[in-house]
Amino acid sequence: MVVAAVMQRPSAAWQELHRICPARWPEVSVRTDHTMHIAHLMVTPTTIRPVCLWLFGEAEYHFATLVTEELDDTWHLTYVFYDPACHGWAYVELQQPLAQTSVMSIGDTIHAADWHEREAEDLFGLRFEGHPKLGEFVLHENWPEGVNPMRKQFDAHAPFAYHQQKTVWQPPTIVEAPGAFIMPIGPVYSDFAESAHFVIETTGEDMLRVLPRFFYKYRGVEKIAEGKTADHALLLAERLSGSSAFAHGFAFCRAMESLCETEVPPRARVLRSAFAELERLRHHVSVITGICASTGLAVAQAQGAIIEEDFLRLTAQVCGHRYLFGVLKPGGLTLAPDEQRLGLLRERVHALHTRLEELHTGLRYSSSFLDRLEDVGLIRAEVVKAFGLVGPVARASGSTADLRKLFRYGAYEQVNFEVPTETQGDGYARLRILFREAAQSMAIIERLLDDVPHGPVSAEVIPRAGAALGFVEAPLGATFHWLRLDAAGRVQRYRVSTPSFRNWHAFRVAVEHFSFQDFPIVLATFGLSNAECDR
Amino acid sequence: MFNWFYTGLKTGIRTTPYPAKTDAAPGVSPGRPRATRFDAQVATVLAMRCPTGALVRHQRGVDVDYRHCVHCSRCRRDTGSAVMDWSQDYDWGALGAQAERAGHRFRDIFGHSLHIRFLDAGACGACMSEARQLNNPYYNIHRLGFFITPTPRDADILLVAGPVTDAMRIPLQKTYAAMPEPKRVVAMGVCALSGGVFGPSFISAGGVAQVIPVDVLVPGCPPPPLAILHGLLLAVERTMPSLLTMRVAETET
Secondary structure (H helix, E strand, C coil): CCCCCCCCCCCHHHHCHHHHHHHHCCCCEEEEECCCCEEEEEECCCCHHHHHHHHHHCCCCEEEEEEEEEECCEEEEEEEEEECCCCEEEEEEEEEECCCCEEECCCCCCHHHHHHHHHHHHHHCCEEECCCCCCCCCCCCCCCCCCCCCCCCCCCCCCCHHHHCCCCCCCCCCCCCCCCEEEEECCCCCCCCCCCEEEEEECCCEEEEEEEECCCCCCCHHHHCCCCEHHHHHHHHHCCCHHHHHHHHHHHHHHHHHHHCCCCCHHHHHHHHHHHHHHHHHHHHHHHHHHHHHCCCHHHHHHHHHHHHHHHHHHHHHHCCCCCCCCEECCEECCCCCHHHHHHHHHHHHHHHHHHHHHHHHHHCCHHHHHHHCCCCCCCHHHHHHHCCCHHHHHCCCCCCCHHHHHCCHHHHCCCCCCCCCCCCCHHHHHHHHHHHHHHHHHHHHHHHHCCCCCCCECCCCCCCEEEEEEEEECCEEEEEEEEECCCCEEEEEEEECHHHHHHHHHHHHHCCCEHHHHHHHHHHHCCCHHHHHC | CCCHHHHHHHHCCCCCCCCCCCCCCCCCCCCEEECEECCHHHHHHHHHHCCCCCEEEECCEEEEECCCCCCCCCCCCCCCCCCCEEECCCCCCEECCCCCCCCCHHHHHHCCCEEEEEEECCCCCHHHHHHHHCCCCCCCHHHHCEEECCCHHHCCEEEEECCCEHHHHHHHHHHHHHCCCCCEEEEECHHHHHCHHHCCCCCECCCHHHCCCCCEEECCCCCCHHHHHHHHHHHCCCCCCECCEECHHHHHC
16 A cells, blocks of 8 residues: 655745745845755854744744764854744755854853754864853863864874773762752663763752763764765664664665765665554564563563563564664665565564553553553643653644654555554553554554555665755754765765653753652653764 | 462473584574685675674685674575575583683583673673573573672672673773672673674774773674573683684684
């Protein structure tokens, strides 16, 4: 039941950008790319802020990512926005000489860009004028000020000796109530937890203020990708976050294919989407298991863990790797599973999903479990908008944004599926979203595997110089990969904007003013990855 | 209230027969390339396809260095006719340079009860996910006397994943220092062995051994739960070690 591909058309509002913007700001010029649906808004240092604020506030565009590039002797800043109501992109582009490191900040109003600016300040040495909080962010106190590793002249491969510096970090405190103290958590904590630090200020029971401190796991992926071939950079893309490896590899390949104008064969398009859904299913089962563990519901945790391991084994049987490493390549897939394996996938996914639904029933009838989740870790719809939250966390708070539905990339234009949303925004709403999305993923896999086109699974990709954006809806939400290749086909700039980077930003809002014992539960219902955030 | 007790009983026993017997269930391991005989020309092509330098061309074929292999499958797909042999085993744990320091006392003390602290030193998440599976009913490490502990003060073994990022260097040293003697370190995943795809670089040390002494090395990207289990059993001298490299000559036996 392959539905004929219908190319979505950008709305009238997007079509009008090239008239509206120059009319309001004479120094802004607009170049419209009608094949890729991208409006390039070339702005000046004084118009960057009003244009972005207009796009975000009045035109209701979503902020996707900020790409900072140092090309020759010029800074190229690209603020990527997209219109969730249609198939249109707006790239707000600013160019200025390298000597000029000051840029007007938009992060104070467009909160979604806040961390992007802090990151660019830390790694490139740009100054964002008007930003309320700049300084130590990605690089911690044992990294010297003024050394910016993303600059072109910085050598990524020389081991850097600055970690020897003995410096002490003092957490900033705000709470001054009688008896106030700090409860530090991490970076090494819990049984199995990714390295991150949380400073919790309290007077005893309620978490009055929570300051997360991340980037303990900063591996400089964007920097070490530079100078590598696309084939080698793909290894890094897959290992940004092992739990969403396929999604990030997929986004990287889509950037590459978009840049090189490669047509992916129909069989690979269908299988890619099926594997992406298989990963989403396994990922969501893993988060559900984590939620059961956080409330101490041991049998449910064991049931979830059995299903998770069964998914891992199934993935290895079908794709040769438990986490789908090495399955993708630019232009298609590296492997062509035979009909027998695809039959196994279809049958097993269905059986495993039935068991997942049994677990769901069990959880729904466990009032002691639900008591721990309901009305805990609230995220209101305004927070979703202000912080630009994505993925299941946003969809549990009323958002309907899903790149699969918005842009219908890959084989998603061929299948009908729902984007589940909930409005309560509490821990239980996030759990329900996970179960409902898993059901949709199972249905998508079944529909795609009903009718897998025959033919090759990969097309040749001829590298060319230039830059392109690849995006997919990863298990945790929208991810955007910006890839620039030089004339030799080597990576000149690789910029990754991940859903965890987005959603960790608002984690503080969800836990503050709840009590200590809610902390691990809110953490589990967010289900975020630090590797994906820190990169 | 839902009857979780009955649900648990109904599920029955899922536990792996390993280490008493080999676990032959499909999908427990991603497998890895084995050293393979080729003529010189084919061997050169295959070694060049390896993006991490794990395949080393040899006069009679291709040797494998497991400290670098990330199971990217580039040597078994899209290669034309010549492909590397691919094993489905998982007993990958090997001894590090520090293996002899505690002698045989370690087994005498910890042979029946061993506490493990996991530490993430910049891993991508796949290693942690595999380590977490050790506690699931399939692997159930409690049956072997292994326990995961949240505090290094109680830990006998430090299980480390990741290339050791700059920011995790001091937490790693402090965690290791907080553990009482005698203690051992198990490094899991190629990142923890050699830096993996992240390298040694400006921000990562390129392996746990650069920072603290390592007793057991478990290659893999990520090592499956049974490989981690093999590494843990090796750390308490309850099993035999594997090797970190495989040469063509060894395949003839």
